Amino acid sequence: MASEHERHELTEFQKGQIVEGRKFSSSSKIAHDLNIPWQTIDSFLSRFDQREILDNLPRPGRPQKLCASDVHYLVRTAESNTNVPLKEISINAFPNVSTRTLH
Numbered sequence: 001m002a003s004e005h006e007r008h009e010l011t012e013f014q015k016g017q018i019v020e021g022r023k024f025s026s027s028s029k030i031a032h033d034l035n036i037p038w039q040t041i042d043s044f045l046s047r048f049d050q051r052e053i054l055d056n057l058p059r060p061g062r063p064q065k066l067c068a069s070d071v072h073y074l075v076r077t078a079e080s081n082t083n084v085p086l087k088e089i090s091i092n093a094f095p096n097v098s099t100r101t102l103h
Helices: 012-021 027-034 038-051 068-080 086-093
Strands: none
Touching: 012 027, 012 038, 027 038, 068 086
């Protein structure tokens, strides 16, 4: 269930298109052509001008405890066993993960 406003990183290909596109077009034209918000284009280009590299900087914080396949398994298990409490599912499937994280 992806949120309508879920954030996504630009792909390397999109980054290249933006950098090349700025030679010929405005940010709003690039945004329209790539179907990306113009604010994203502007902020990417300003960061690119400051750092002169396309790479994203590492983000601080702890890595997620569950990978996408774990989340998928958890959702499927919870939906198919609606009479089983989440705490019991967590003990059986993910013993090292708190119930709060699973919730």
